[in-house]
Amino acid sequence: MKPYQVLVVDDSAFMRKIISDLIENDANFQVAATASNGREAIEKVNELSPDLVTMDVEMPEMNGLEALKIIMAQRPLPVIMLSGINEEGMKETILALEWGAFDFIRKPSISNSQDIIAVGVSLREQMKEAMLARQQREARASAYKVPELPAAEAASAPQPVRGPAKQPPEAPKKAPELPRKLADKPKAKPELSPAPEMVKGKGSPGRTSPEGALPPGAAKGPARLPKPASDPSRNRSKEEAKPVQPDSRPAAAANLESSAAGGDRKPNNKGLRKLVAVGCSTGGPRALKAFLENIPADFPAPIVIVQHMPPNFTKSLAQRLNTFSPLEVAEAEQGMILRQGAAYIAPGGYHMRVVPAAGGQYAIDLTLEEARNGHRPSVDTLFESILPYTSLERHAVIMTGMGSDGARMMKSLYDSGVTSTFAESEETCVVYGMPRSAVELHCVRHVLPLQEIAPRLVQAVK
Numbered sequence: 001m002k003p004y005q006v007l008v009v010d011d012s013a014f015m016r017k018i019i020s021d022l023i024e025n026d027a028n029f030q031v032a033a034t035a036s037n038g039r040e041a042i043e044k045v046n047e048l049s050p051d052l053v054t055m056d057v058e059m060p061e062m063n064g065l066e067a068l069k070i071i072m073a074q075r076p077l078p079v080i081m082l083s084g085i086n087e088e089g090m091k092e093t094i095l096a097l098e099w100g101a102f103d104f105i106r107k108p109s110i111s112n113s114q115d116i117i118a119v120g121v122s123l124r125e126q127m128k129e130a131m132l133a134r135q136q137r138e139a140r141a142s143a144y145k146v147p148e149l150p151a152a153e154a155a156s157a158p159q160p161v162r163g164p165a166k167q168p169p170e171a172p173k174k175a176p177e178l179p180r181k182l183a184d185k186p187k188a189k190p191e192l193s194p195a196p197e198m199v200k201g202k203g204s205p206g207r208t209s210p211e212g213a214l215p216p217g218a219a220k221g222p223a224r225l226p227k228p229a230s231d232p233s234r235n236r237s238k239e240e241a242k243p244v245q246p247d248s249r250p251a252a253a254a255n256l257e258s259s260a261a262g263g264d265r266k267p268n269n270k271g272l273r274k275l276v277a278v279g280c281s282t283g284g285p286r287a288l289k290a291f292l293e294n295i296p297a298d299f300p301a302p303i304v305i306v307q308h309m310p311p312n313f314t315k316s317l318a319q320r321l322n323t324f325s326p327l328e329v330a331e332a333e334q335g336m337i338l339r340q341g342a343a344y345i346a347p348g349g350y351h352m353r354v355v356p357a358a359g360g361q362y363a364i365d366l367t368l369e370e371a372r373n374g375h376r377p378s379v380d381t382l383f384e385s386i387l388p389y390t391s392l393e394r395h396a397v398i399m400t401g402m403g404s405d406g407a408r409m410m411k412s413l414y415d416s417g418v419t420s421t422f423a424e425s426e427e428t429c430v431v432y433g434m435p436r437s438a439v440e441l442h443c444v445r446h447v448l449p450l451q452e453i454a455p456r457l458v459q460a461v462k
Contacts, residue, residue, distance in 0.1 A: 004131055005032035007048065009041040009064065010056040010082065014110065019054055019082070022120035029127060038067025045071055052130055053079045054123070055101075057092050065092050065099070072100040078130035080123065082107050083313075090316040097285040098320070102130045102430065106310060129282065129402045133431050140426070271360025272338060274301035274393040274461055277386055279379030281308040281401025283430025285317055287450055291399070292325035292343060294454035299327065301395070301461050302338035304346075304354060304364075306377045308401065311348035318345045336364040346377035353385035362389075372405075379406030379434070387412055395461060397422040397453065398444075400429040404437035414443035420460045422446045422453055 006029050010016045013036075020031040032050050035041040039062040045053065053071070055064040068079055081104035083093040093104050103126050108119035280287055284307045295303070309317060315331045322329040325343065330336075332344040332352055338361070346352035350366040357363040365385075372378035379398070383406055386394055396413050398406050414421050421444050423435040428450040438444050446456055 001028070003028055003030040004051040004127070005030055005048065006127070007031075007033055007035060007041065007044055007050040007053045009035045009038070009053060009059070009067070011036050011059040012056075015056070015082075015107065018108065018110065018116060019123070022116070022123055023054070023127070025120060026124045026127075028131075029124070038062030038064055038070075041067045042070050042074075045075055045077070049075070051077065051134075052127055053077065054082055055079050055096075056082045056107075057089050057096065058084060063092070065096055068096055068101055069099055076100070078102040078127075078134060080104060080126055080130065085312060087316070090313050091320070093313065094285055094316050094320045097283075098289055100286075102126070102133075103282050126282075129431055129433075136426075136432065272302070272340075272362050272392065274395075275338070275354070275362070275386060275389070276301050276303045276395045276397065276457065276461065277354075277382055278303060278305045278397040278399070279382065279401070279406035279434065280306075280399040281375075281403065281405065281431070281434060283400035284308070285320075286430070287399045287424065288317075288321055289324055290450050291397075291454050292321055292327060292329060295325065295327055295343075295458065297326035297341055299458065299461065300340050301393075302340060302362075303327070303343040304332070304338070304352065304382060305343060306346045306352060306379045306382045306406075308375050308377070308405070309348045314345050314348045321345075332364045332366065334364060334366045338362045338364070346382065349376060351377050351381040353381065354389075355385070356389075362392075373403060375403075375405055380409040382406075383409035383413055387416060390416065393461075394418045395420045395422070395457060397457065398435050398438050399424040399450070399453070400431055401434040402431045403433050406434055407437035407441055407443075410438045411441040411443040414445075420445055420457075422448065422457060424453060425449050 006023055008016050008019050008023070008031055010019065016034045016036075020034065023029050023031055029052075032048050033044050035044050037059045038055075041053065041055065042062075044050075055068060057064040064081060068081070071077070071079065079096075079101045081093055081096045081101045083089050083104050083106050085106055097104065105119055105122050105126065108116040110116070278288075278291070288305065288307065292303075307314065307317065318329050318331040321343075328342045330342070330344060331347050333347075336344065337357060338344070338354065344352075344364060347366065349368075351369055351372070353365040353367065354362050355365040369376075369381075372381055383396060386392070387409070394413065396410050396418060398410060410421055421438070423438050423444040423446070425447050426432040426436070429435060435444075435447075439447060446453075448456060
């Protein structure tokens, strides 16, 4: 078989050499050409028609984000972004995924040979998945294509009897987007507070974290939750919020409270009754945007989300999604109480569990246990944590992603009588891996294209 042709784009000649060597360690791929900026990349895509592109995010003259938009508009093909770990690089990477990039990898440290090897393994895995996804799309398109009749046969073919023109079905109504800020009064940043008394759940007793690698919001020392902070800076607006690194985050983020833009979002504190858990991977940022922007602000259940992503990137993802969704979207922190009208994204590098808290409430528990199914956070870990809570109305969702993470525990939830299970259908998945695995285990009640998942979930929960 002829090797797939790859275009490598990076402004550093040394990095172009490293990435090219990593790609050609697999005989199924060959570097057709390299480019030093986005403008040159567009020219070479049009000239060579490569099968795949690796694209640096930050470059002079034209950066990777601008080049990606033009390529996806003119000649769509799989693009894997190479991202730096600085704040601007992470934000632009999240935008790239939203605008059609297949996936991303972080740039390797050129002084660390083990890191270069690890990035190479990840890159080759993503390239194989991208080519497999393309083959599946082409096979699906071919299967649905109606063969054309020769002109003579077409003229003599019986014509269908036409009745009155049917009106297309009405698209599900999108929840009205709440104003994000008022003219004179900025929206108050939601306050998230730790559980007053968090009961240790399965796997939590005696768990410790290595020094310097505590879960976000956890304090060093004895295993107890920090007191709610009274620092008035916690009430800053979203626009004023400054990003913080995982190990230096505030001890916990505060209770969701009413805001000028969104009204009173505080739930009845008599106890949580409903919960939604979501898992996704490759293609997930774009899927989460489509999903969360169609969940109304008065949604009567918290949403806990695992998106496979490295540390730090999940913070940028949560901030980006928060600008679209009527819900309050945040990166989860240790001890956060789950509230209605809010969505919590597991931080990269930490497993996220749901554990009981005082007063019939539930809280976030972050752990540094071993990777599961090759991932930390793992969807299976999240789904497993809600398995014992049969008094809760639980809903589980799996969307686009490679592999099978989440499928096994969705099956356990289904067998235990969970309220509903959803999976994204193949037609809209970037990679039909995780949803396919769940469907093959016969544990999915609703298999739906992406745009239909949120409306059906809202209907099921309300």
